[in-house]
Amino acid sequence: MSTAQLHWFKSSYSDSGEPGSCLEVAPTPTTIHIRDSKSTDGPQLAVTPTTWTAFVTYAAEG
Template sequence: MSTAELHWFKSSYSDSGEPGSCLEVAPTPTTIHIRDSKNTEGPRLAVTPATWTAFVTYAADR
């Protein structure tokens, strides 16, 4: 799948307190793609679903 075909979305929490400070994700079965919502053509990060789950779990505990 090319990155042009990805379905990007933001968290429902991203419209709270700091509307310009959020990221977008585009999950696929093997990769979670991550980008800055303010710079959608800029650099992107791709991680495995296990890595994404570990990150979200870590962030939720903070």
């Protein structure tokens, strides 16, 4: 699947506080794609679902 075919979305928390500071994610069964919402044609990061879960857990803790 090309990145042009991905379904990108932002968290519902993106509208609070600093609306310009958002990440967008596009999950697939094998990869979570991540990009800056201000630079949608810029660099993207792709991680495994396990890595994404670990990141979200870490971020929620603190």
